[in-house]
Amino acid sequence: MISGFRASRILTLDPSLSHKENPLGAIEHGCVAFESGRITFVGNIVDYKESRHFPLVPLVTPGLIDAHTHACWVGSRHDEYAIRMAGGDYRDIAARGGGIIASSRAIASATEADIGHTLRARLLRMAALGVTTCEVKSGYGLLPELELKQLRAIANAAADRSLPSIVSTFLALHSIPAGYSRTSYIATVLAETLPAAVGLAQFVDAYVDENAFTIDEARLVASAARANGLGVRLHVGQFADVGGAELAAELGALSADHLEHVLGRGIEALAAAGTAACLLPVASFTLGQSPPPVAALRAARVPLVVASDANPGTAPTESLPLALALAVRLYGLTPEEALIGATRNAASSLGLSDRGMLQIGMRADIVAWDLAHEHALIQPWGTPRTRAVVVEGNAIVNIV
Numbered sequence: 001m002i003s004g005f006r007a008s009r010i011l012t013l014d015p016s017l018s019h020k021e022n023p024l025g026a027i028e029h030g031c032v033a034f035e036s037g038r039i040t041f042v043g044n045i046v047d048y049k050e051s052r053h054f055p056l057v058p059l060v061t062p063g064l065i066d067a068h069t070h071a072c073w074v075g076s077r078h079d080e081y082a083i084r085m086a087g088g089d090y091r092d093i094a095a096r097g098g099g100i101i102a103s104s105r106a107i108a109s110a111t112e113a114d115i116g117h118t119l120r121a122r123l124l125r126m127a128a129l130g131v132t133t134c135e136v137k138s139g140y141g142l143l144p145e146l147e148l149k150q151l152r153a154i155a156n157a158a159a160d161r162s163l164p165s166i167v168s169t170f171l172a173l174h175s176i177p178a179g180y181s182r183t184s185y186i187a188t189v190l191a192e193t194l195p196a197a198v199g200l201a202q203f204v205d206a207y208v209d210e211n212a213f214t215i216d217e218a219r220l221v222a223s224a225a226r227a228n229g230l231g232v233r234l235h236v237g238q239f240a241d242v243g244g245a246e247l248a249a250e251l252g253a254l255s256a257d258h259l260e261h262v263l264g265r266g267i268e269a270l271a272a273a274g275t276a277a278c279l280l281p282v283a284s285f286t287l288g289q290s291p292p293p294v295a296a297l298r299a300a301r302v303p304l305v306v307a308s309d310a311n312p313g314t315a316p317t318e319s320l321p322l323a324l325a326l327a328v329r330l331y332g333l334t335p336e337e338a339l340i341g342a343t344r345n346a347a348s349s350l351g352l353s354d355r356g357m358l359q360i361g362m363r364a365d366i367v368a369w370d371l372a373h374e375h376a377l378i379q380p381w382g383t384p385r386t387r388a389v390v391v392e393g394n395a396i397v398n399i400v
């Protein structure tokens with residue numbers, strides 16, 4: 001039974017230990033101990049005598065937090081990638097029966113148990129890559145009974161202590177299913193899906209973009225969700241700035257996600273509201289898009305989060321470390337910004353104050369890595385390099 005690690009290098013991410021020369025609060029020859037799911041010691045190895053029983057590993061960090069995923073999908077949309085690479089866009093893909101509608105069909109034909117089984121297996125693979133908390137959205141059901149089937153499968157997985165912790169998001173507005181007008185679909189979401197989703201999800205989300213949902217439609221649904229106690233996070237500006245960042249700020253959203261297209265006024269609104277920018281570089285890599293305006297977001301002091309966007313269409317990956325590598329390679333984040341964006345800032349963007357750093361009293365969400373330094377973590381390895389992954393004191397991946 002592991003109850004601590006010794007490490008050549010421990011990243012605490014603790015702001016009280018961080019300074020210009022040590023931005024991630026690193027401790028050399030460190031030790032972290034935990035008991036009953038909480039961290040009881042973090043510091044130098046010589047200050048914790050019992051540490052000689054702990055495994056010795058090269059690098060320890062807080063568990064990674066993937067703050068934006070569509071991980072609850074079933075089926076495969078591999079055929080779309082070839083269409084995309086041949087120059088096709090989402091309209092060509094939709095014309096051949098692909099896209100969100102294909103995922104929706106797959107959810108319709110799967111049982112709730114099948115969906116849960118697929119999600120569990122995926123989350124375990126994500127855990128092997130260092131993820132200890134994962135946000136998971138619905139949004140492939142579209143119809144009320146199918147959205148709720150997805151949300152129940154997510155809730156079941158959330159109760160499983162052998163998986164990463166789950167934050168569940170009701171993606172209320174993703175696409176309009178066949179047989180509905182815009183107006184009748186919004187009315188159905190408000191009258192049927194949202195009331196039933198309230199007990200199953202912690203957040204609501206909507207796709208605010210050209211060819212998606214409008215500011216007014218998203219405001220209507222997100223306001224109703226907020227009045228029912230759900231937090232707000234929004235997909236904004238993936239293809240065009242239609243004012244989504246301002247709406248996220250207006251609604252007190254914890255994060256505005258994508259932002260490949262956001263103008264100065266949107267960035268100012270996010271900064272004033274304290275809304276995080278959740279960056280999704282795997283999607284812009286897949287779509288061949290230009291990066292978001294990272295320098296302007298940084299200058300405005302908008303907190304930066306990096307997430308995988310794991311989904312079967314535009315971000316066909318389960319790897320948060322790959323997203324970190326691309327955030328550095330394609331978006332120009334520093335390695336330190338990327339790591340903060342997948343730990344401390346990711347926790348804040350999910351409203352979680354008990355994780356994202358190694359500090360006494362925090363949840364024992366800890367990763368031991370077979371890597372010598374955190375800069376190796378932002379290289380595109382493509383293979384799991386964890387030696388142990390601990391969630392609330394339980395080792396869910398243990399190859400120490």
Ligand SMILES: [Zn+2]
Nearest residue numbers: 068070235309
């Ligand atoms: Zn997304």
